[in-house]
Every structure is written in structure tokens, then in C-alpha cells.
Amino acid sequence: MSVGSSAYDVAVVGGGMVGAAVASLLGRCGFSVAVIEAREPAVFDPAGEVGLRVSAISPGSARVLEQAGAWPAIERQRCCPYRSMQVEEAGHPGGVEFEAGSFGLERLGTIVENELIQASLWSALQANPLVERFCPARVASFDNGTDGVSVTLEGGQRLKTALLLAADGAASPLRRQLGIRQDVWDYNQQGLVAVVETEPDNPGVAWQRFMPGGPLAFLPLRDGRSSMVWTRPAREAQALLAEDDDTFLKDLQDASRDGMVRPVSIGPRAAFPLAMRLSEYYVSGRVVLLGDAAHVVHPLAGQGVNIGLADAAALVETLLQSRAAGVDLAEPGRLAHWQRWRRSESELMAGGTHGIRTLFTPPALGALRAFGLRLVGKSWLARDFFIHRAAGMSRNAPRLARGETLKDLLRAS
Numbered sequence: 001m002s003v004g005s006s007a008y009d010v011a012v013v014g015g016g017m018v019g020a021a022v023a024s025l026l027g028r029c030g031f032s033v034a035v036i037e038a039r040e041p042a043v044f045d046p047a048g049e050v051g052l053r054v055s056a057i058s059p060g061s062a063r064v065l066e067q068a069g070a071w072p073a074i075e076r077q078r079c080c081p082y083r084s085m086q087v088e089e090a091g092h093p094g095g096v097e098f099e100a101g102s103f104g105l106e107r108l109g110t111i112v113e114n115e116l117i118q119a120s121l122w123s124a125l126q127a128n129p130l131v132e133r134f135c136p137a138r139v140a141s142f143d144n145g146t147d148g149v150s151v152t153l154e155g156g157q158r159l160k161t162a163l164l165l166a167a168d169g170a171a172s173p174l175r176r177q178l179g180i181r182q183d184v185w186d187y188n189q190q191g192l193v194a195v196v197e198t199e200p201d202n203p204g205v206a207w208q209r210f211m212p213g214g215p216l217a218f219l220p221l222r223d224g225r226s227s228m229v230w231t232r233p234a235r236e237a238q239a240l241l242a243e244d245d246d247t248f249l250k251d252l253q254d255a256s257r258d259g260m261v262r263p264v265s266i267g268p269r270a271a272f273p274l275a276m277r278l279s280e281y282y283v284s285g286r287v288v289l290l291g292d293a294a295h296v297v298h299p300l301a302g303q304g305v306n307i308g309l310a311d312a313a314a315l316v317e318t319l320l321q322s323r324a325a326g327v328d329l330a331e332p333g334r335l336a337h338w339q340r341w342r343r344s345e346s347e348l349m350a351g352g353t354h355g356i357r358t359l360f361t362p363p364a365l366g367a368l369r370a371f372g373l374r375l376v377g378k379s380w381l382a383r384d385f386f387i388h389r390a391a392g393m394s395r396n397a398p399r400l401a402r403g404e405t406l407k408d409l410l411r412a413s
Helices: 017-028 059-067 071-077 114-126 173-178 234-242 245-255 304-325 332-360 363-378 380-390 406-412
Strands: 007-013 033-036 054-057 080-082 084-089 095-099 109-113 131-134 139-144 149-153 158-166 182-199 205-210 216-220 226-233 262-266 270-279 287-289
Touching (some): 007 017, 007 149, 017 033, 017 114, 017 131, 017 304, 054 114, 054 304, 059 071, 059 114, 059 304, 071 114, 109 114, 139 173, 173 287, 182 234, 226 234, 245 262, 304 332
Parallel strands (some): 007 033, 007 158, 033 131, 158 287
Antiparallel strands (some): 084 095, 139 149, 149 158, 182 226, 182 262, 182 270, 205 216, 216 226
């Protein structure tokens, strides 16, 4: 199949972080790819104000983004690596501190604005002649056939593809049309986000305090400020959002009292609802769900986009094996293997985050939470397991996340 006609090896619906990443990886492996996206990504301005939505990109995800051609542009523009993470329980002295060097890592993660990740990936897509972008465009209908998927865009254009990837977000229209059921837990919480100036400047540490109702986190930005993520019950979050800046700042200072830094000014605020969603299955015929279309986890551990990028890297690994074996890209056995692999990983992370969220919300469990943090702090095995899984480099991680390159995968296939 060749770009320029209406036929492609793979079509990706959704050009966000995960959709653009899988498209770029596939294009770099020699697959012809169509990307269908409803909105042109915003042009990223490195001299502009820091965006409200950021991600803590794990070292494994950074490797995936490097192979997708985006990481060099991200590092050139604006991001903040962090080598230390502090976790504590409100009202209880001490906590757990994780240092990258103790686990043989250069960094624990990197704080990057979501807009920068998407913009860098789109630049990589634009440079790849095997990737054709349809934007702005929406899918009007599709036929999930036995010999391929026929996709009709709202303007009437028709595309044919061997495999259709639904990376169209948590509300995925494609998932709904396929009738794939989801288990949904609405936490009745919202995440308040803002950019905060502190005294002293954030020293490059990801700091999180567990409090009744939800955690408060300050994530380091390159200019010394912090990206704040404050989880509160939905009604309280809306009340906080409605406060004037001075009143909100006082509430924030009270919540972070005796913490790593003291907030002294606050920028624009926003809030978004929190829920967990797990799809019953990720594959339906020739259609594969990726990223938020497949699963949404509580942002407590900052793993949402990292799980999605691991999905993408694992799928590329699987499709390269299928091509090398000379079988259909939608060969059921291989896609079923990918589904078991990635669904077990996302369920493990989602379930663990859900359990932590349940434990860390009720006020009455404060002493128990503090005791648990002290145990984790003293247990090398627990800390090592937690960090290497959070870093995206566990033994079950995709090969790209563990340090192999696309050239390595191509040679092996």
C-alpha cells in the first residue's frame, strides 16, 4: 500500500500524544500511515507561558519518544528533568524520598507540557514521507471488514487500511461504535492545575503530599516554578476554582504548610474531572484501541500517557514481527497476544493507583498511611520495584522502553 492513494498499512484516528507517537514510530519502520485528526495542534511557543497540562514522562517513555523523533526537539525547547521525588503524609513528619542515582537512573522523569509533546511529534510526522495527515478531518463511518477496514471521512473521502488504530481519547467515538464496554469509576474528584511561583524556587524535586480528599503535588519547571496538581472532591474543587487569587493562595499555603517550598503567587487555574476507565477488550477485528480510548487511570501516579506510549511501542514491536513473518497485520493471534500483554499492564497500574487512591483518601487512615510510607522508605525491594515500574523499564516493558532502538527491532525482524 502506498501513500498518495487511498490505501495504507495503518490508519490512526487521533493525533494526540499517543496517536502521533505510534504513527511516527510506524512510519519510521516503513509502514504507510494515515493520521486522521479533528484539530490542527497548537503551535508551541517556547517563549510563551507554561501550559496548564503537563506530563511526568518516564525514562522509558522518553526512549520511545526519542525513537519517534520527538525527544530532541522537546529537550531543545522546554522541559524539566527531576532526579528526586518526595512523598509525605499530611500531619506526619517524614515520608519517602526517591533519588534517581540510588536506582542506577540518570533521572526519575521529565516534566513536559502536553502541547510540546504533541507539537514535536507532529513535526516528526511532517518530515516523514510515509505518513499522510488528514487534518482537520473526522471519521463519518467505518467498515471493520475481514480483508481490511474502509474508512469514510466526513468530507466523503474514503481510505482503506489493513489496521485501524483508535487513539481518539477517553470519549472515543470509535470505541462506542464498536460497542466495547468499559468499567468506569467516577471518583467525584477534580484535579486543580496551575503554575505556582514559590520561595525558594523548586529545586528540581517532584513533591507530593497525601491529604484527606486527595493529594497535592508540585512538579518542577525549568524556570524554578512548579506545576501544581491538587486533587479535591468535586464540589470543593469548584469552590476553590471560584476563589480570587489571594484567597486561593492562602488555602494553598495552608495545604502545603511546612512542605518543601512555600507558594507565593499563582497563575491561571483550571480543573478537570477524575475517573478510571478500563475497556473490556482492546482489539475488535481490525480495530485496536490505544491510550485513553482503551484506559484512563487516576493521575495520582502520573502514569496515564506513559501507559499509552508503552501501548504504542508494544504494538509497533508486534506489527514488525507480523510483517517479518509475512502474515496479516491484523492476524488475530498476534493482536490477542498484544492485548493480553498491554491489558494486564494497564490493569496492574490502574488497580494499583486505584488502591492507593482509596487508601489515601479517608482522613481516618492518616496514621496508617504514614506507617505505610515509612515501611516503603525502609524496604529496598519495595522502592526498587516501584521505581523501575514507574520508570517504564520493568522486565515486561516494550523493548523500545528498555533501551533498544527501531534499528534493533528491524534487524531482529
